[in-house]
Amino acid sequence: MASLSASIKKKFEKLPTLSDRCCIYRVPENLYKINQNAYRPWVVSIGPFYHGDKRLFAMEEHKLRYLRSFLGRTKTYSMEDYIKTIKENGKVIRQSYAENINFTDDEFAEMVLTDSAFIIELLLRSYDSGKIEGNDRIFYKPRMIVEVIRDMKIEENQLPYFILKMLYNLAIQPNELYGDQFIDVVCKFFNVDYSSESELEIKHFVDLLRKFYLPSSPRHWTPEGLKLEFCASATELRDAGVKFVAKESKSLLDIEFNNGILAIPPLKLEDITESLFRNLIVYEQCHYYFDSYIIDYIAFLDFLINTPKDVEILVRNGIIENWLGNNEEASNLFSSLFKEIRLAGSNFYYSGICQDLKKYSNRRCNQWIALLKHNYLNHPWATISIIYAFILLILTIIQAVTGIISNIQTCPRGS
Template identity: 50%
Template sequence: MVVKTGSDLTKEVATSIQSTLESLPPLSSNCCIYRVPENLRRVNEDAYRPLLVSIGPFCYDDPKLVPMKEQKLRYLQSFLIRNNTRNNVDYYVEAVRPWEQVIRQCYVTPVTLSSVTFTEMVLIDAFFIIELFLRAWFHELIDENDRIFNKPRMIVEVTRDLRIEENQLPFFIFKCLYDLAYSSSSGRPSFIDLTYKFFTGKKHTIPQILANVDIKHFVDFLRLCHLPTSPKPRTNRDLKFELSPNVTQLSGVGVKFAMSQSTDLLDIKFSRGILEIPRFVLTDQTESLFRNIMVFEQCHHYFNSYIIDYFAFLNGLINTPKDVEVLVQCGIIENWLGSNEDAANFFKNIFRQTRLNVANFYFSNHCTHLNAYASTQWHRWKAILKHEYFNHPWAVISVIYAVVMLRGRGDRAHRPVDIKQVIAQG
């Protein structure tokens, strides 16, 4: 056994550390596809896991997703035959090769697939999705043997899987290949048009916010679809942060709830005791969709976390099935989960383990105004009067009498008087 001197040991450790440092891959600003943090994954692992189809390297080796590869190859084959490039796959390989390192840099952890395997995966997955989007736009491309569009459950699950943060390819590679295939075609929808139609079902002009921004991937695309047109306000850091009272508490002080006609999810307004909230449709697909958008915001847009802020605000409003019931009755929540308790659990759990940037909270002013309204005694009195005493003409007379008595007693005693007690005595 060779005994090393202190200086030898120092030199060996230093050399090892230096070698490790030199082998570190460079950090890239292209990084935009993230692993789900473990604390979030533990809350609901299924929400972050593809069920049917793998896209990109993170889920590439999942044995449960391998059977879908045959369908991906069939879509690629159809695309090549229809575009007269059946024997020219090398044309697209040559187009992707220069982008290999840039695509790899989009992932938060190193991708260990070989260059051949990685390039093949990118091409097969990208053309599968391009063909999928083309068939969604041009229904005449769907033949009777299509295993996705002719099986309703399949298209639902494929759509869901394309909204998973860990199941992404960078958006630019789809656009690159699509534009390469249809560079000389006039009148054909752009790839952004195809994407918008696939995820929203709409063919009309896409929102301006999507036309002038660098879209990272499909989760980013879906987040952008929900962003407001106005910039996010800065919160006064000196203000004490607080969420709003819940629906039941606000109802108790006379706040009314109304469904906004706005299609902007974040377009919530509070004025003159009325809280207007756009309709929110709650299905068994909703949780996975918004959880993945929230993961992307947590990792990539922490200082502009609009969707996280939205669910933080609703988390304050909705604590119980009774809160859900009120919002369902006024049309704000369309609940397809079954029970009000299931819906309440959704709003309670979706925000768990999520970090909120309170210094830039989008609904800060809403919460401040709602808390101020709820703490005003006069609003509470008005709610009591309306609920308990204005249901009958004779009750109105009793209230008028009570107000006169209150004024007289208050002037004499210079102390507060219980209005309910006076009415009862009257």
């Protein structure tokens, strides 16, 4: 019994220290099984989770070429200086990952340096595209840069932002070409706008993208929480009189409902959209479970979209730009995205909008007007016919009233 006790205590000693720096997670198995391809890099591994993957081996040579170019950008710091910086921060970098990284210090430093230099060099070449060499195998090969950018948005394929910024600041002195900060180069690469004052809060690139998509108005926390309200489909809402309008906004999540008008920022659906949303969802499920804006947004769209007909309504009103081929694929996408997702169940961001939509839809007069428009006023000739019939009805009433008055006037008194 004593030996068993000692054995268990030794296991305690080997347990890695848990850190609040953890921000790079493995995809939960229940989500991974739905669409494995959406969570895996296609061409390049970044960080330890996919390091050594045979599928991605072809990019390792390009990484070394980029590392060599990166090292040549400054004579102030040598490769040894970068390795020293990485090793000094090795423990903190490892703590960013949700599982223990079984690399030696040298192996880990080499991987971090190679991947960091690849990312920084990629960002700089994109920032100053005029200086890209004609034989660059990433920027001058069809689809390659698109797939690399896609892989840099994978949750399992991340390096901590702070080490990228640290190495960048050693190699690149601020100047007119590259802006004042690393964040300028990053934001231009991902085509996002982000406040440099909040740069310290960025954990990695997926975190940056999530922050970019956050709505302009934060959720209003209440002690009792906000009940999760379900919303009717786009077809049902249209039939109840709701009008859909595309709204110009910096954030996809800035949805509004006022006076019967549901205003939604336009969303472009293309091949890489599913991967982006899935990885943002995974990150929120693991890191922002009780503050999940992206998940709430996907839930709201899932409420709206049940059939291809719902997609058609949103496409017709400029809210969805569908590059997936047909409306059925778009409908299936949202049904699939929301599978196995765990909603916190309280403080749902769109609860207020869902409640207002339900109240508006339940008003009889709105339903009647919508039914009239949908069934009888959806064609110019139908509209003209109704107007003509209405005029005839008025004239008939006037004629009848005039006849009654005339009869009363001609009727003998006292009879």
